[in-house]
Every structure is written in structure tokens, then in C-alpha cells.
Amino acid sequence: QQQVKQSPQSLIVQKGGISIINCAYENTAFDYFPWYQQFPGKGPALLIAIRPDVSEKKEGRFTISFNKSAKQFSLHIMDSQPGDSATYFCAARPSYSGGSNYKLTFGKGTLLTVNP
């Protein structure tokens, strides 16, 4: 129940295309959903995050869509660029409960390749 399932495992997109990565969860106590971007040899970098009280959040070319009833959320990268080539992880955190539940549960990651 603590798992976050991420798909696809890998994705190849042409420059200028839209990259879409999906995640699903079971634990209804999750209430914070960040996406992280990781380049080889680097730590995960926080990209964008959403709370379940909104259905969409956009920051530049990156958009999170959130479907609370389906317990799914996705990352859309518009106008994908070769520099976006990286591994993307979705994550989820349970609602804060006064001293616990800080941990992020990560999906398995999606390796995105954007071809020039």
C-alpha cells in the first residue's frame, strides 16, 4: 500500500514533443506529490510538486496533472528538449502527523531520452 507505481520505465521523445510520465498510488494518506529529475551521477533535484487540493500545477514547460479519485498523477513536459534527458522520479509523502510521516516514497523512475 506504500508503493508508488511509475510508468513507463523508459521513454524516447523527439525534440519539441510532449513527454508524459504516469504514477499511481494506493495509500489515500498520501497528500504531497513531488517530481524529481536526476541526471547521471547527481542527486535527485526537486522539479515540481502538487497537493491533492488542485488538479493541475504548471511551472514553465512542466505540468503535473492530478486525479484524486483515480489515485493517479502525471508529469507532462511540453516542448521537450535534449537537455531534459534524465531520469524522472515521482514520489509521495503521507500527511504530516506531528513528528512523523516525513518520508518520501519514490516510484522506480523513468529514463527519458529526448532526441534532437
Added chain:
Amino acid sequence: EPEVTQTPSHQVTQMGQEVILRCVPISNHLYFYWYRQILGQKVEFLVSFYNNEISEKSEIFDDQFSVERPDGSNFTLKIRSTKLEDSAMYFCASSESRTGNEQYFGPGTRLTVT
């Protein structure tokens, strides 16, 4: 832009040896975390730390692991007697928020146990 730093970037050790991985969290952050990532796998939570106490730990974080904030800037992870399966990338993270939101990760320490 402030960032989490970690040292060393790569540590090679023999099985059974003790290792200490070091982290300097972002200066105004009060909540600290260790995660690990075995090669090719997902990032896994190990422990969270606040006010000089462990807030939460995973089942991975057994008696061989300990964390400490020895001074006002460093945050360390100690593995007492390393095993081959401890080989992984270890990431330190910190957050300002007491809710655990916006956790910022360091570049990681690659631990290789031989």
C-alpha cells in the same frame, strides 16, 4: 543558491569496516534525511532527523546504522559493519518545512563495499 553538500563523493571499503558519510544540509533547514539508491533501482528512505532525534526510520535502518548531528552544520550517517549489500548511492536531504515538503537532495556518496 544554497545546496546540500556531501563528502566523500565515492567511498570504497571492505566488508565489516565502519564508514561515516558526511552531509552539510542547507543552513536554515532543520529537518534532515538519508536515502539510498541501489544501482538502477528507486530511491529508498532510510531515516529522518529533527532536533537531535530520529523522527522516523525504515526497516532498512537497522542497528548497523546510526545518524548524528555532531555540530551545527554537519549531519552524518554511520554504518558500523558494512555488508556487500550496503553498496549503494547514499543521498542526504534537508527541508525547511516541518511537513517534510520540499526536500532538497545532495549529490550523493557512492559507497562500494568489497
